[in-house]
Amino acid sequence: MKGSLSLFMFCIVVVFGISIGGCNGGELKKNFYKKSCPQAEQIVQNITWKHVASNPTLPAKFLRMHFHDCFVRGCDASVLVDSTANNTAEKDAIPNKSLAGFDVIDEIKTQLETTCPGIVSCADIITLAARDSVSFQFNKSVWGVQLGRRDGNISRASEALANIPSPFFNFTTLRQAFANKNLTLHDLVVLSGAHTIGVGHCNFFSNRLYNFTGKGDADPTLNSTYAATLKTKCTSLSDNTTTVEMDPGSSLSFDNHYFTILKQREGLFQSDAALLTNNGASNIVDEMLTSSKFFTEFGQSIKSMGAIGVLTGSSGEIRKKCPVIN
Template sequence: MKNSLVFLLISLIGLSGFVGVLGQGGGLNKYFYEKSCPLAEHIVQSITWKYVASNSTLPAKFLRMHFHDCFVRGCDASVLLDSTANNSAEKDAVPNKSLAGFDVIDEIKSHLEKTCPGVVSCADILALVARDSVSFQFGTPLWEVPTGRKDGIISRASEALANIPSPFFNFTTLKQSFANKSLTVHDLVVLSGGHTIGVGHCNFFSNRLYNFTGKGDADPSLNSTYASFLKTKCKSLSDNTTIVEMDPGSSLSFDNNYFSNLKQNKGLFQSDAALLTDQGSSNIVDEMLNSKIFFDEFKQSMEKMGTIEVLTGTSGEIRKKCTVINS
């Protein structure tokens, strides 16, 4: 099954070729570093794959980091900046406190600075690492990442809180959140499929188990058997340390199993369950039950997300270190 899937993915990538890559995201180009740093993408992939080979939880972390970066000021690596004495940066906002893998980004940046100083942006590195980490299990890239992004110089925790979709969102707020970034309901459903890998903290969904409407009740839309299982993991509303697989039994394998779970009312977050509350969205969930369709659509939505409000040309800068702006 995996081999046939890999063949399918290679076919899809081959067929899509350069369609929509050039000119996408205003100045991004598949061959941006071809002359200025020809080994750039090889370096990113080799270091990423080295780490993922020994830590299978990393793909989910990098996919989430890329998503959280793009939803705040666009894909400009602002999520990588450290807070300063005068500013609380994005990475210190509540939605980002559980992000991890920054050390891998730093190692890649350090290697690239030695190879081609001041050439490869942190924003491009993050976009490539997200793609390469998820693609590791297939041995071939799952989507195209045109490059040429510049790095932002502003990072505010308040903007992360205001822009990153919450796991407590209903369909209306999710739809608006994605529309604000020029993403459709189709993109919303497809990108939610990223929850097929990774974990969730109890405090982001335990209200569905113990206090859904503020009356000590459970969310009636949650599968009762699944709810009983979750209660064995999350013992109380105050538990903010325990983690649970978002895709039970398959949280380290990138596939379309998330949608099968969703159809059984086993979406972990309220924002997952919300996808079934709108007919149009629910119809798209049904389409994603077909693995071929999901992989092709995920590819397209990720390419679209990776171009949100990118800085190119004379905008932004190429940071020497991903954690601080250039002085």
Template sequence: MKAAYSIFILVVSLAVFGIIDVCNAQKLSNNFYKRTCPRVDQIVKEIIQNRIRRNPDLGAKLIRMQFHDCFVRGCDASVLLDTVNNTRAEKEAIPNQSLSGFDVIDEIKTAIERACPRVVSCADIIALAARDAVSAHFKKSLWDVQLGRRDGRVSLATEISGNLPGPFANISSLIQLFNRKGLDVNDLVVLSGAHTIGVSRCGAFSRRLYNFTGKGDADSSLDRTYAETLRKQCPNPASPTITVEMDPGSSLSFENHYYDILLQNKGLFVSDAALLTDRNSNRAVIRLQRSPSSFSLHLQNP
């Protein structure tokens, strides 16, 4: 099953999206559009490069979009679909209401349709756009994207609950969720590494600062100095407009710094800190922290 379900982002790990695509019985290849739309890569890159100048954190937004898409029905772009009649689509579910970057995907889709009408799937566009946006600050592609995904026609908000890991998830629920997708603890830790880029609204973690057990206390597993810094950035009650870096000082650089801060007890979410509470996930964190090349290897070899 595992070999049938892997790439994203979250996370983003690339292995995760490929596994999901295979589970959808889709045969992916590096030259899927070689004859039907040979400029697809170039079109996506040009638009992303233009957009990234105005929106430097676009990579985090698009890789999150890809993860939220892939972890529900597989990588089928169902997260892009709108609500029809009284059937609420995935994007209407609370975890997806903070997704952004839909306008970028729309712009790319429009440009590709002009070049090759009705050929390239939106699911492939999301995969390419996420890769190029994350890679933009490196001036090179960090991983290959195989193409050939097909778009789905079903999008249900009711399927989000229980399919996406939440910021307050403990290690048991995280492992169970990933196991249901055919993924193991190593996949969980690698995917969590996508938190090395991007920002979060205060509400996703403020309970750790002000009322962790319901008694007005802070989460004792969170570094005290870091907790105080976060309280200064996120006053109580949490403002929906204030954001902080998920990886302090490194929120635009896609590398293994996330594991450094995790081992310093500075993981922003409960789900981050949870990775240190299991023997196997803790070992994976240490391995990836000690070897930047190990994290890069996961990207280069989906």
């Protein structure tokens, strides 16, 4: 999920505490819109690819958006809702302040409403845009997507704060954050691989450089050479504007390189380094060093994440405009 990790750690960064609601995607299926809106998936891909072609940072942003949406109330597009005078929505919660790509989602929705009014949910658009943005690099879909989500009608900033995994999490809190969403240890490690693209803000890891235990010290688990490089970019604990690549030199290429740098103790966030503090997680990291294994497993794990707490059938709604509840 890298796009400005901020608190996302792609679903690796903050524990979403909201219950999954007992619905785990049983009604999602491939080709859901085959009859009701046969052009739907192609429309999403065309518009997404058009924008990624001119803005290669979008894949990280859409992955992060997908993670942050699914970890709060399930994958219901609640992250897209605008705040009102009476409600501060998820979008304006601290972990989501640096999310981006909303304009592309709106463009897709506008086209779909013209082609097939009231048919395609914003939740499915997020799911497709995440997959399609990453797939642009390969000129083909790199994982399968099941559809049929409906949109939620509640969005609260407080729930984002309570549910999104933090980059400061240790292994225990990270694992619990994922378990709360019915995701496994395997899913945690594999989905962390999304940090192979995108950037992180200095203030979410600079404590590892300057004040790890509150005594002006550095994190001893961070590669010292890498730490010295990071210090030239993040010069103080208070810097909350500078961003750094999560996968140095490869932050626009979706691959398994994240796991290579992780083994070299160059994971940017404390939550990255945490994966090496547990034998089971560390063994999975080693498995992900094989590229084909990573791509296969990532496709499976993001499918599981995309089924968290989904609304299907007559639940929820199909929003006419993604930022506004009908």
